[in-house]
Amino acid sequence: xxxxxxPPGHIRPDPEPRPDLPTLGQSTVCKLNDGTERQFPAxxxxxxxxxxxGIVRDRQDLVENYGHLISEIFFNWVxxxxxxCLFAVKLAKKPRENRWFPIVKLEAxxxxxxxxxxxxxxxxxxxxxxxxxxxxxxxxxxxQDIVKLVNLLCADPEQRWYRTEDGIDKDxxxxxxxxxxxxxxxxxxxxxxxxxxxxxxxxxxxxxSPFTVLFLxxxxxxxxxxxxxxxxxxxxxxDLDSTFTPQKIHDTVAEATKKTRKNLVEPHxxxxxxARVTFSIATAEAHxxxxxxxxxxxx
Numbered sequence: 001x002x003x004x005x006x007p008p009g010h011i012r013p014d015p016e017p018r019p020d021l022p023t024l025g026q027s028t029v030c031k032l033n034d035g036t037e038r039q040f041p042a043x044x045x046x047x048x049x050x051x052x053x054g055i056v057r058d059r060q061d062l063v064e065n066y067g068h069l070i071s072e073i074f075f076n077w078v079x080x081x082x083x084x085c086l087f088a089v090k091l092a093k094k095p096r097e098n099r100w101f102p103i104v105k106l107e108a109x110x111x112x113x114x115x116x117x118x119x120x121x122x123x124x125x126x127x128x129x130x131x132x133x134x135x136x137x138x139x140x141x142x143x144q145d146i147v148k149l150v151n152l153l154c155a156d157p158e159q160r161w162y163r164t165e166d167g168i169d170k171d172x173x174x175x176x177x178x179x180x181x182x183x184x185x186x187x188x189x190x191x192x193x194x195x196x197x198x199x200x201x202x203x204x205x206x207x208x209s210p211f212t213v214l215f216l217x218x219x220x221x222x223x224x225x226x227x228x229x230x231x232x233x234x235x236x237x238x239d240l241d242s243t244f245t246p247q248k249i250h251d252t253v254a255e256a257t258k259k260t261r262k263n264l265v266e267p268h269x270x271x272x273x274x275a276r277v278t279f280s281i282a283t284a285e286a287h288x289x290x291x292x293x294x295x296x297x298x299x
Contacts, residue, residue: 024049030082030205034160037106040082043199043210046073055298063106063138068134070211071102077209079109083197084206085259086253087242098243101218108137109148116156119214125188127218131240140212143200143285149212150179150279154290160184163278167229169271177286178204178271181217181278184232184294190220191229193236194279203280204273214278228297236275 025048026039043059050056063070078223091098103122111118119135126133134155135256140149161183181194190261197209197236217235227234244250265273272280 010084011218021041027207028082028205031263033265033267038082038097038264040080041077041210042048043073046076046210062177067104067106070104070138071134073210074102074134074136074213076120081260082206082208083262084257084264086257087240087244088237090243091240096168098240099129099131101126101133103133103135105135105137107139109145109152111152111243113152113155113157115149115152115156116161119153120156120158120160120183120186120203123183123216123218127186131219132237133216133218135214135216137212137214137289143202143281144178146198146200146212146281147285147288150181151290153181153290154293163290164229164295165292166295167297168274168276171280171283173268174284176269176272176275176280177283177289179279179286179289180292181214182229185218185220185235187220189232190235191232192216192218193234193276194278195237195275198279200281203283204269206261206264206273207280230295231298238275266294 024041025045027042028040029046030040031039032038043087045132047056047059047062050062050069051058056062056069075092075095078088081089090099095102103119103126105119108115122135123133137149140146150163154163161181164180164182168178172179176208179196179270183192183194184190185192194214196214197207198212199208199210215237217237219239220233220235221239222233222235223241224236242250242253244253261273269280271277
């Protein structure tokens with residue numbers, strides 16, 4: 001009703017993705033390991049679509065005034081299959097029904113050391129009714145911004161954000177540094193592997209989305225093998241309900257996902273594409289990264 005205030009902690013879902021978006025251009029060309037190519041939409045294609053419809057003027061207009069379209073773009077990009085996960089392709093077609101909550105955070109780097117607590121507050125509220133959250137950061141562009149983002153999150157006075165190198169294999173060439181970003185859930189009993197997406201050349205092509213995104217599991221329910229980190233249960237996006245039933249169908253899709261990933265991920269970036277790695281950046285750009293937290297991993 002008009003005039004009725006929004007109750008504290010209320011989550012207002014944004015609209016379902018528009019059904020006409022999959023018909024847009026495909027400027028991203030991914031070379032597959034079997035020698036073929038696949039094409040996917042890039043940010044420029046989404047922009048061209050919206051500009052042609054008279055909805056936005058340019059990228060700046062999109063970012064400053066149309067946050068709901070930014071989340072729509074990311075979820076639609078997931079459905080295209082560039083990230084090589086067939087489970088995600090299905091779930092992203094109905095993100096609200098599957099309880100994925102988008103958070104569009106503008107000028108995130110201007111929050112300073114309060115960025116971590118600010119994002120945790122959003123995630124804690126979303127966790128009351130949602131399974132996962134995509135924090136979309138349209139102003140975070142390039143490797144230097146990624147380093148700043150990681151450092152600000154790890155400066156969190158509440159210490160719920162940190163990066164670690166434990167359990168992460170190093171790049172054999174030494175040219176890349178892998179960032180394992182973690183977020184401790186509200187109860188303090190579980191810790192999430194943060195999945196990162198950003199359009200930089202040091203990331204696997206399966207993670208090069210139109211915007212920089214932090215994708216998190218925000219519920220503690222487990223559907224995979226239990227492992228602990230500093231005594232906390234590790235949770236990640238693989239703990240989501242795949243919605244594929246019976247189990248035989250789920251297993252078939254899992255095998256197909258493995259094959260798709262193997263074909264799409266560049267061999268020299270295979271380690272960077274693992275779920276425990278949030279970002280892969282050039283070692284030359286990594287010298288300003290904050291120190292990693294040493295954690296105890298338990299089987």
